[in-house]
Amino acid sequence: MNRIEEKLKALKSKGKKAFITYMTAGLPDMERMKQIICAQEEAGTDIIELGIPFSDPVADGPVIQSASRRAIEQGVNLSGTFQAVEELRGDCQIPIVFMMYYNTILYYGVEKFVDKCIACGVDGLIVPDLPYEEQDEIKAFLGKEDAPILIPLVSPVSAQRIPMLLEGARGFVYCVSSMGVTGQAADFHKNVSNYLQNVKKYSHIPIMMGFGIRTPQDVQGYKEIVDGAIVGSHFIKMMEENQYNIDKIKEYIKSFKAGF
Amino acid sequence: MNKNSYYGQFGGQYVSEALMNTLHSVEEAFEEAIKDQKFWEEYNYYMKEYVGRENPLYFAKRLTEKYGPKIYLKREDLNHTGAHKINNVIGQILLARRMGKTKVIAETGAGQHGVATATGAALFGMECTIFMGAEDIQRQELNVFRMKMLGAQVVSVTSGSSTLKDATNEAIRAWAKTAEDTFYVIGSAVGPHPYPKMVKEFQRVIGREAKAQILEKEGRLPDYVVACCGGGSNSIGMFADFLDEENVKFVGVEAAGLGIETGKHASAMAMGKPGVLHGMRSYLLQDDDGNVQIAHSISAGLDYPGIGPEHAYLRDTKKVEYVSVTDEECINALLELCKLEGIIPAIESAHAMAYVFKMAKDMPKDQIIVMCLSGRGDKDVHTVASYLKGEDMNK
Numbered sequence: 001m002n003r004i005e006e007k008l009k010a011l012k013s014k015g016k017k018a019f020i021t022y023m024t025a026g027l028p029d030m031e032r033m034k035q036i037i038c039a040q041e042e043a044g045t046d047i048i049e050l051g052i053p054f055s056d057p058v059a060d061g062p063v064i065q066s067a068s069r070r071a072i073e074q075g076v077n078l079s080g081t082f083q084a085v086e087e088l089r090g091d092c093q094i095p096i097v098f099m100m101y102y103n104t105i106l107y108y109g110v111e112k113f114v115d116k117c118i119a120c121g122v123d124g125l126i127v128p129d130l131p132y133e134e135q136d137e138i139k140a141f142l143g144k145e146d147a148p149i150l151i152p153l154v155s156p157v158s159a160q161r162i163p164m165l166l167e168g169a170r171g172f173v174y175c176v177s178s179m180g181v182t183g184q185a186a187d188f189h190k191n192v193s194n195y196l197q198n199v200k201k202y203s204h205i206p207i208m209m210g211f212g213i214r215t216p217q218d219v220q221g222y223k224e225i226v227d228g229a230i231v232g233s234h235f236i237k238m239m240e241e242n243q244y245n246i247d248k249i250k251e252y253i254k255s256f257k258a259g260f
Numbered sequence: 261m262n263k264n265s266y267y268g269q270f271g272g273q274y275v276s277e278a279l280m281n282t283l284h285s286v287e288e289a290f291e292e293a294i295k296d297q298k299f300w301e302e303y304n305y306y307m308k309e310y311v312g313r314e315n316p317l318y319f320a321k322r323l324t325e326k327y328g329p330k331i332y333l334k335r336e337d338l339n340h341t342g343a344h345k346i347n348n349v350i351g352q353i354l355l356a357r358r359m360g361k362t363k364v365i366a367e368t369g370a371g372q373h374g375v376a377t378a379t380g381a382a383l384f385g386m387e388c389t390i391f392m393g394a395e396d397i398q399r400q401e402l403n404v405f406r407m408k409m410l411g412a413q414v415v416s417v418t419s420g421s422s423t424l425k426d427a428t429n430e431a432i433r434a435w436a437k438t439a440e441d442t443f444y445v446i447g448s449a450v451g452p453h454p455y456p457k458m459v460k461e462f463q464r465v466i467g468r469e470a471k472a473q474i475l476e477k478e479g480r481l482p483d484y485v486v487a488c489c490g491g492g493s494n495s496i497g498m499f500a501d502f503l504d505e506e507n508v509k510f511v512g513v514e515a516a517g518l519g520i521e522t523g524k525h526a527s528a529m530a531m532g533k534p535g536v537l538h539g540m541r542s543y544l545l546q547d548d549d550g551n552v553q554i555a556h557s558i559s560a561g562l563d564y565p566g567i568g569p570e571h572a573y574l575r576d577t578k579k580v581e582y583v584s585v586t587d588e589e590c591i592n593a594l595l596e597l598c599k600l601e602g603i604i605p606a607i608e609s610a611h612a613m614a615y616v617f618k619m620a621k622d623m624p625k626d627q628i629i630v631m632c633l634s635g636r637g638d639k640d641v642h643t644v645a646s647y648l649k650g651e652d653m654n655k
Contacts, residue, residue, distance in 0.1 A: 056429050058436075065419055102274055106550070133265075133280070134274055161281065176278065179438070
């Protein structure tokens, strides 16, 4: 069974919410990234989104843009990240989702990319510039055994598209909670409650809320609806401010989990 | 996959889910508008009374005497705001108004599209924000001031390479956030479907006029139609009405910057590797990790690492030949046009001129070249001066 599905099933049986973080691959360097991933698993993070840096991250706000740029300057790329995940997989089983832009996949070669995900143990993919209408090309290879799950993204203005986006979906639904890019303040879309309820109505898999979340209080009002929360830009900022100190990172994760 | 959004394997809609409904409603409104005679009447009214169309297809007598074949220049430089960009802006803003949008945003490289959009926004009383790379803001100071005079807010973009590519990223980000009341006026034949198609329809007027004019002057179609290509809006508009003609040949001229072999250029076609950027799949300059490479050209308007998807298709089907000329060749051609015809062209358009001079050498005198002179060069005087660094222009 796919690690994401396994994890979410376990959480559901315990009646618990999922806590998902985002970090840019290769920061502060590959070795310490691996240590942080292991530490996150220990501290209770349920799923990790690993951002593959790209030169033109149009779905991202300033924090992830600058992290992405720094990573590229340090030579971080897809091949290196695959290698790191493969090395991790011996003793670390936390579900890992690659968050990346489609050009990186296309340049690597779509089938070769999927095969490499299978070989290295990448469990899911979030590709923000690959909407439903453009997914056929990659989906042709996602039926392979142990292939990663393509996580469906839903936006506050998806409206009538929601049933189509969720049909046959696996893993979890990524509900973008505000318009625009990652990392803005938690000023969610004005109808966010209705929107989340609408997604919940059509979804047969857990739904997660992301974009602009910093603290458990940010999602307090939506706890009854969503199955988990995703913290990205704030998580990166927090790590930077604490010089990637492992204890501080663990502390943040534990306190978010406790308050959630 | 929505086949309508593709030209062969190029095009598509590579945008975030948040923009998909927006693109559908733009497409719906556009398809409805182009079937509405009233829409075209209004567009034509502004083309004539405001933009100053039709503009001449000028027979360049002295260039012809020197270079051989008959050279005709389609004078888009004589349009209001000084370039072809206004044709598309009027079309898109009329569409935005039809959709009930009150705000427009746009990206700009050389500033011509920004000025055109600010102009259209002023004309129709819309709020206007222009995204421009910090480096381009320096290169095109005068156009920045023009936009401000026209009431637009100019946002300086400092991410990435601080040029057109990054200004476009920032415009897309702003659009995803504000699409509910904002229309994104894309300036070139790029972006997600239906933009490349819209830009072509609103620039088609260039080639339509040129075709009628050459038939009137020469009683026959030209042998070659030539235009410069950054994203490719003047060229697709120039080519559009000629494309079905069997005996017309087409040349698109990209910017070779310091030379293709130096790696410092803006020729997406020369490298021939498809990729995805700004919502479209097309030829794209990329490094070994699939990151988008920074383009280089003396021309801010051609300084773009991609090219419109229909151009990519026209290249693969060999309908259009894509070539490139260097900064140096371009400046020489620019000065030649100044001296022989008294026309100061935009640096962008001078790329097409440079290739016309090259190809003319091997052509018989009775052949005809029609070239799109896409913009005037007032905005580029500074750039030309600093390129020549005081070199004697009269030698």
